[in-house]
Amino acid sequence: MQIDPTQRRPLGAWLKWCGLLLSAWLLGGCAGPRIDSTTHRAVSHDSRAQFLILHYTAVDLESSIRILTQQRVSSHYLVTDEQPPRIYRLVDEDRRAWHAGISAWDGHAMLNGNSIGIEIVNLGNAPGPDGREAAFQPYPPEQVELIVELVRDIVKRHQIRPDRVLGHSDIAPQRKVDPGPLFPWKRLADEGLVLWPKQADVQQAQARYAAGVPPVQWFQQALAKHGFLVAQHGELDEPTRRVIAAFQMKYRQAKYDGQPDAETAALLTALTGLWHPAKAP
């Protein structure tokens, strides 16, 4: 019988083959214990993503992509400002993106661990390179519609509550103002995606507060009940003003001066149920 020498395995080849077998066995060993994940399944669990945080990037698209993909900051999604706008997923939802930083809401701290972050390409309120004055930039309608679609999808899949769809300025009001006073919160609220006060409740409370604006202590109490991390000392200091301004940027976008006034008090009452004095009329 003629044997084709190319079919014969020299000793070296056999050793190589045995080595491969050994590595496969070892790798198999490293994969961990055998786990049965189908026989018994628990009914009690929810998504690790409890919050959805919205941002603007404050820089153009090219810089946004570079910073969010190559520096020590990231987000799960980036919504561009192109025509038409696009959505990029930069980090998988089961991974932690680094977008929130030092942050707090409603007793939860450091929200990177339990949130999904969306960055939106929008120049924010930085002065433009062309000498444009610092002014918040509008979100184009097409971009808004895409944001609504994305938020709706994430909220539905992770069952995120409307009071937990927030801006960076909500969870870090001392450091951040994004997504800013031109962000379409009302549009998201109309879809049931964001907590929003009933107009009748606001009017009723505002009529009552017209006679006298509640004291700063009450504002601090109501803002804390709403979810903000805010000191309860009764003084209208800069940190308190920044928290009030953050609240106004979302719920009373025409005026966000950080001043406690009757309309702001009425919005807080309508959202929290907290009256001044602390009883229902």
Ligand SMILES: [Zn+2]
């Ligand atoms: Zn941000």
